[in-house]
Amino acid sequence: MKPSVRLAAVKTPDGGEMELYKHDRDFLIKINGQELMSSRQHESELELARLGCAHLADSKAPSVLIGGLGLGYTLRQALDMLRPDAKVVVGELLSAVVEWNREFLGELNSQPLEDKRVDLKTGDVVGLILRSSNKFDAILLDIDNGPSAMTNSGNHRLYSYEGIMACRYALRKNGCLAVWSAGPSKKFERLLVGGCGFHMRRYRVPTYKGSKSQSHFVWVASEKESILPLGGGESRQSLRNGSKESR
Numbered sequence: 001m002k003p004s005v006r007l008a009a010v011k012t013p014d015g016g017e018m019e020l021y022k023h024d025r026d027f028l029i030k031i032n033g034q035e036l037m038s039s040r041q042h043e044s045e046l047e048l049a050r051l052g053c054a055h056l057a058d059s060k061a062p063s064v065l066i067g068g069l070g071l072g073y074t075l076r077q078a079l080d081m082l083r084p085d086a087k088v089v090v091g092e093l094l095s096a097v098v099e100w101n102r103e104f105l106g107e108l109n110s111q112p113l114e115d116k117r118v119d120l121k122t123g124d125v126v127g128l129i130l131r132s133s134n135k136f137d138a139i140l141l142d143i144d145n146g147p148s149a150m151t152n153s154g155n156h157r158l159y160s161y162e163g164i165m166a167c168r169y170a171l172r173k174n175g176c177l178a179v180w181s182a183g184p185s186k187k188f189e190r191l192l193v194g195g196c197g198f199h200m201r202r203y204r205v206p207t208y209k210g211s212k213s214q215s216h217f218v219w220v221a222s223e224k225e226s227i228l229p230l231g232g233g234e235s236r237q238s239l240r241n242g243s244k245e246s247r
Contacts, residue, residue, distance in 0.1 A: 004028075007104055010096035020100050027071065027105055029097075036145070039108055040208065042073040044180065044216040045142060047205040049077035051220050052140040052178030055227040061085045063135060065170070067125040067158070068092065068142040072101050074180075076109035078140065079117060088118050089136075091125035093143075098122060126158050132170040139167050139177045146181025146217070147188040159188060164196045168223070176222040184217055192221045199225035201232035 004023040012018055016032045028038040037045075049066075056062045062082055066075055069092040078088055090113075092098055098120065101113055113120060121128055125143065147159040157163050159179075167177050177198070181188070184202075192200045198221035207214040220228055 008096065008100060010094060012094070018094070018096070020104065022104070027108065029071070037070055039071055039105075041214070042071065043208045043211070044205040044218065045070060045073035046077045047203070048140055048142055048178055048180045048218050049074045049081065051203060051205075051218050051229050052138050052176060053078055053081045054229045055174070055176060056082060056086075056137055059083070059137060061087070062137045063087050063089070063172075065089045065091065065125075065129070065132070065136045065139045066142070067129075067140065068144075069097055069101060069120075070142055071105055072109040072112050074140055074142055075112045075118070079112055079115050082117070084117070086117050088115075089121060089128075090118060091121045091123070091128045093122075093124060095122050126163055126166065129163070129166045129170045134170070134172055136170055137172050137175045139171060139175070140180075141167075141178070142180040146179065146183070147185045148181070148183065159191075161191060161195050164191060164198075168196055168198070171223075174222070174224050174227055176220055176227060179219045179221075181217045181219070189219065192219060196221075198222060199228060201228050203229075203232040 002024045004021045007020045007022055009017055009019045019030045021028050021030065026039045029036045053064065064078055066078060066088060069075065069090055075090060112118065143158055144155045171177065189200060189202065192198045200219055200221040203218045204215045205218055207216055222228055
């Protein structure tokens with residue numbers, strides 16, 4: 001059995017340690033010793049793009065924001081779905097993650113950062129969103145572990161009322177917000193629907209193709225209910241006043 005090899009490490013804004021490892025042909029990123037993401041389990045990252053960009057298949061010159069570069073899977077899937085005239089802005093907090101993608105991880109997804117449609121921005125994605133009124137047809141968020149952030153406490157701001165309303169104002173008419181999460185969160189669903197006035201569907205997505213036992217979650221939210229992808233768990237109407245849980 002081949003050993004895992006640590007390729008690089010960087011300090012997070014909270015003073016933790018993020019590490020990049022390679023094991024045989026697989027890559028994984030750990031934060032403070034806990035696995036954050038792995039190339040062996042990336043189906044949910046692909047689903048984030050599929051669900052978030054489903055309404056843009058035939059759109060002319062769509063504009064998409066991806067919050068969180070990760071291993072590049074969501075970016076690759078979005079690029080494969082969108083037209084040649086699309087623009088995809090990628091916001092990544094840590095410059096080291098960008099460097100890792102260019103030096104080590106590009107081979108996973110045919111070097112998506114080299115695509116001429118990509119506009120890479122390094123820094124706080126919340127600030128980027130706040131400066132982007134009525135700009136995007138889709139916003140795809142895969143920051144940290146989802147609403148239960150583990151890498152940077154500042155990421156909680158993104159999943160707060162302030163952050164989600166900033167996303168709403170940054171979306172164009174008929175735009176949608178898609179959010180990846182490691183686990184479910186009824187509190188976050190209440191925020192999307194009751195607090196921020198979105199229509200929302202929740203999707204349970206496999207961590208890897210064919211998996212029936214391991215899953216993550218993607219929420220897709222929009223002011224226009226008809227553009228949400230089919231399937232998923234719909235929020236109950238009573239969720240709008242925060243009184244009951246979603247199914």
